[in-house]
Amino acid sequence: MYICICHGVTDKTIEQKIESGFVTMRSLSKELGVGTQCGKCTNCTKKILNQKLIEIVDVTEQVA
Numbered sequence: 001m002y003i004c005i006c007h008g009v010t011d012k013t014i015e016q017k018i019e020s021g022f023v024t025m026r027s028l029s030k031e032l033g034v035g036t037q038c039g040k041c042t043n044c045t046k047k048i049l050n051q052k053l054i055e056i057v058d059v060t061e062q063v064a
């Protein structure tokens with residue numbers, strides 16, 4: 001699903017970037033352009049970021 005229409009960024013692309021180390025809104029904006037034009041995708045991107053970080057922490061705790 002497209003999250004950022006202005007830059008043609010999907011939820012999958014955002015998730016892949018988070019997994020590869022772009023774990024802040026600022027770094028995602030710099031890398032993908034999300035939130036840098038109309039800004040309508042900012043809240044949705046933050047939700048994806050927060051959800052993904054929770055998943056990463058859960059997996060890390062299970063491994064430890």
Ligand code: FES
Pocket residue numbers: 003004005006007033034035036037038039040041042
């Ligand atoms: S929809 Fe992402 S900046 Fe416009």
